[in-house]
Amino acid sequence: MPKAKEEDFLPLRDSVYNKLRQSILTGEFPAGERLMEVHLGDKLGVSRTPIREAIRMLELEGLVTMIPRKGAMVAQITEKNMSDVLEVRRALDILCVQLACERITSEGISDLKKARDAFEKAVETNDSRVIAQADVEFHNVIISATGNDRLISLEDSLSLPMYRYRYEYIKDSSGHDNLVKEHRRIVNAIEKRNAEIAAEAAGEHIDNQRRSIIRQIRMDREEETMNALYGKRK
Amino acid sequence: MPKAKEEDFLPLRDSVYNKLRQSILTGEFPAGERLMEVHLGDKLGVSRTPIREAIRMLELEGLVTMIPRKGAMVAQITEKNMSDVLEVRRALDILCVQLACERITSEGISDLKKARDAFEKAVETNDSRVIAQADVEFHNVIISATGNDRLISLEDSLSLPMYRYRYEYIKDSSGHDNLVKEHRRIVNAIEKRNAEIAAEAAGEHIDNQRRSIIRQIRMDREEETMNALYGKRK
DNA sequence: CCGTGGTATTATGTATACAATCATGATATT
């Protein structure tokens, strides 16, 4: 008898939530797009109720903006907004590696090394999607090693807004050599349980990310301005 | 003509959310209490729909726990749980004062001093509720000075779980002299824009809070154990 | 041609109805 029976029940709101989130992060729903309940309901084959609940969840995560009596729309990514998120993430990423230095098990260190190697292999493929995925995995190992559930879920939700820029960030990083070097430095520091070096490395790591993402946002905005001035293709 | 007309519309879900949150934080709904939709709806005079949406929001903030097909209950506060939150808050509080050192305006400094003085006056009243309120105000000034909206909302939601212990924490702090001293130290550091000292002071400030809250949780748990062994009054 | 007002449409806010599942308890059987 399959014992997984009660656990695998997924309320519609959750699958709707996942679907909407995916659509936003991949850019299928661009920033500013209105999210209309009946429309989404028809598209996904469910009623308005689960849609509403999913939208409430996305709102709490900052992926959608709600205006009472007007509805929900995909949140705009502004430079200020992203800068705020990155500022917080910098502090939390540093906390992650510091805690990891204290608490990581030998098994965790082995996982970390595996993730590092997997990332370096991914870099060789030169496929942004593969690299991005390996990068996420690498960070997840560190975050899990902290054993702090609240920190884990926070990191998760703070990463979301940036996924919209992750591919460009990966592509942008000239040569990826820096990324590999930074990862190696972090792994070494954690293995030696040297929190100070680890914190420094993690800080630089996200500072680089920040520069790349901010540049990307400015390019996007410039493009939008051009479109507004000279008419956008449609 | 009163211009505040469109803004003051509050959907029921929000007022329900506020009401439930208040009930949880003040202990009216103790940890473990089941939150049943029809029951709450009757009590508050609304239908299930706004109740459900409010509960979803509370879940995202970690104040209630949901089990599919079984319903929602007020989240248990475990020592691990609170420890995780405090660990994160420590990092974010330090980030707050560091950013405040960089960015606070002269007006902000003046507000900060006012809040400090108000807190010291509140201490003299010896009324825990007044002191707790002044303490919150003091921290809010610092948090606002960072100008980081994401940080502001995160600090807000991470403070929530601790409000259930705030009064005891205030009462517990022997003499409150420490609190006054710590606040003064933080204000001085921010005024001189000395991020290092400010960070150190903020760290100690929350470490003290941590000790007090953990002690409180252990006392609560002990009491519960006694009740379970010898029968609880009802 | 522009502005104002009114109406119609659309989308959200809220309530209620229906379906599915879980818990509880009673009854019957071993």
Next chain:
DNA sequence: AATATCATGATTGTATACATAATACCACGG
């Protein structure tokens, strides 16, 4: 007496219906 099974009630999950506010469009007047 203990356990198993079925029935009943209660509670959540989902869908739909109704009310209300916002928007868009058109007509009318200046």
